[in-house]
Amino acid sequence: MTTADLGRGRRVGVPSTALFTDQYELTMLQAALKAGTAGRRSVFEVFTRRLPNGRRYGVVAGTGRVLDAVENFRFEPDVLAFLREKNIVDGATLDWLAGYRFSGDIWGYPEGEVYFPGSPILRVEGSFAECVLLETVILSILNHDSAIAAAASRMASAAGDRPLIEMGARRTHELAAVAASRAAYIGGFSSTSDLAAGFRYDIPTVGTSAHAFTLLHDSERDAFRAQVDSLGGGTTLLVDTYDVTEAVRTAVEIAGPELGAVRIDSGDLLLVAHRVRQQLDELGATGTKITVTSDLDEYAIASLAAAPVDAYGVGTQLVTGSGHPTASMVYKLVARAESDDPAAPLVPVAKKSTGGKTSVGGRKWAARRLDAYGVAEAEVVGTGEVPRELAGRQLLVPLAEDGEVLVREPLDVVRDRHAAARAGLPLSATQLSRGEPVIPTEYAPGPSGS
Numbered sequence: 001m002t003t004a005d006l007g008r009g010r011r012v013g014v015p016s017t018a019l020f021t022d023q024y025e026l027t028m029l030q031a032a033l034k035a036g037t038a039g040r041r042s043v044f045e046v047f048t049r050r051l052p053n054g055r056r057y058g059v060v061a062g063t064g065r066v067l068d069a070v071e072n073f074r075f076e077p078d079v080l081a082f083l084r085e086k087n088i089v090d091g092a093t094l095d096w097l098a099g100y101r102f103s104g105d106i107w108g109y110p111e112g113e114v115y116f117p118g119s120p121i122l123r124v125e126g127s128f129a130e131c132v133l134l135e136t137v138i139l140s141i142l143n144h145d146s147a148i149a150a151a152a153s154r155m156a157s158a159a160g161d162r163p164l165i166e167m168g169a170r171r172t173h174e175l176a177a178v179a180a181s182r183a184a185y186i187g188g189f190s191s192t193s194d195l196a197a198g199f200r201y202d203i204p205t206v207g208t209s210a211h212a213f214t215l216l217h218d219s220e221r222d223a224f225r226a227q228v229d230s231l232g233g234g235t236t237l238l239v240d241t242y243d244v245t246e247a248v249r250t251a252v253e254i255a256g257p258e259l260g261a262v263r264i265d266s267g268d269l270l271l272v273a274h275r276v277r278q279q280l281d282e283l284g285a286t287g288t289k290i291t292v293t294s295d296l297d298e299y300a301i302a303s304l305a306a307a308p309v310d311a312y313g314v315g316t317q318l319v320t321g322s323g324h325p326t327a328s329m330v331y332k333l334v335a336r337a338e339s340d341d342p343a344a345p346l347v348p349v350a351k352k353s354t355g356g357k358t359s360v361g362g363r364k365w366a367a368r369r370l371d372a373y374g375v376a377e378a379e380v381v382g383t384g385e386v387p388r389e390l391a392g393r394q395l396l397v398p399l400a401e402d403g404e405v406l407v408r409e410p411l412d413v414v415r416d417r418h419a420a421a422r423a424g425l426p427l428s429a430t431q432l433s434r435g436e437p438v439i440p441t442e443y444a445p446g447p448s449g450s
Contacts, residue, residue, distance in 0.1 A: 044332065070137075
């Protein structure tokens with residue numbers, strides 16, 4: 001595969017994902033193979049018992065990356081050699097792993113949809129052996145991406161119609177930065193500074209200059225002149241390296257009143273933005289936009305709602321989930337057959353323990369009940385037959401069948417889906433004050449499905 005191929009396809013080849021796992025998944029497999037239970041039909045579900053403290057809703061993100069990871073879950077010769085050398089599993093298990101291909105089914109909430117405590121966000125069905133191995137890679141993707149998308153969604157709500165730029169690549173792992181940019185775009189951001197994310201996912205990219213470029217030159221005027229000569233008058237000039245007032249004056253002198261934008265990266269952003277807007281207007285640069293950066297989060301963005309700001313650039317707080325870097329999702333076995341017989345009925349199973357870690361057994365469906373105004377009023381989760389009045393409101397959709405991925409969606413489709421899902425929630429969903437989930441999760445009575 002060449003670089004040109006990667007660019008055209010927008011799908012970057014990655015090494016096997018088989019070792020993105022915890023060792024106990026392989027030792028469970030070995031023991032189950034020896035016990036003769038590894039082939040039992042099983043159902044695993046991904047859900048969270050609670051939302052991060054104070055959050056009103058969650059955002060499903062990372063589903064497309066999960067499907068890619070499942071496709072690439074292959075135990076290649078060098079991986080098998082490592083497992084053999086470290087004596088992690090026995091020879092019989094290595095032989096089984098050599099032919100591993102996920103052949104089961106995956107259902108889940110469409111990417112971009114919102115979720116609540118107990119929502120069966122993803123359902124993985126197949127033999128115990130093939131499903132149990134996927135736990136860690138699925139959770140690592142969904143926990144990270146959903147946390148970032150939820151933070152992005154809150155920031156997008158706070159920003160209103162003003163665009164948001166993702167610029168957190170320098171604040172996280174280099175690969176996590178690409179995933180974070182993708183999740184941020186789903187949550188409502190409009191562009192990224194990360195070229196790897198632009199290349200892989202076709203997210204619009206932006207960027208002009210940092211303080212280093214100004215400091216490189218003998219004067220701020222020289223730096224602005226060099227940037228405008230290279231990038232044109234529509235560029236964005238960084239005006240807070242020295243004196244903001246003088247920088248704005250110089251920027252307009254050099255670029256003219258058609259200067260694209262100025263960026264403010266420090267100080268009292270509310271006060272400085274008002275002063276800069278007034279100065280730009282007095283200089284005739286009425287169309288020049290103001291972009292602000294500097295450790296923004298959803299609260300800082302909301303505080304700038306009345307400021308003459310045209311765009312926000314967000315880094316650290318976005319890629320760390322704005323204080324909640326994980327969605328606390330779990331991957332639990334909820335049903336399994338009593339034998340290897342494909343026709344054997346499923347038996348619901350669930351962990352029973354104290355400390356808030358109980359779960360509900362049985363293969364589940366989920367539907368969102370609406371009120372008379374078409375606004376969501378409850379997340380209904382159940383097993384068995386779906387009530388007739390909820391049949392048209394079911395949330396889970398098929399994502400993979402017999403190991404073959406069924407869904408490949410452009411990110412713009414996912415992004416639009418999230419905007420629509422968020423708009424369908426009660427208005428209090430967008431409040432930044434701490435509160436309970438904006439709609440309750442209700443469990444419908446019924447027998448376990450098979």
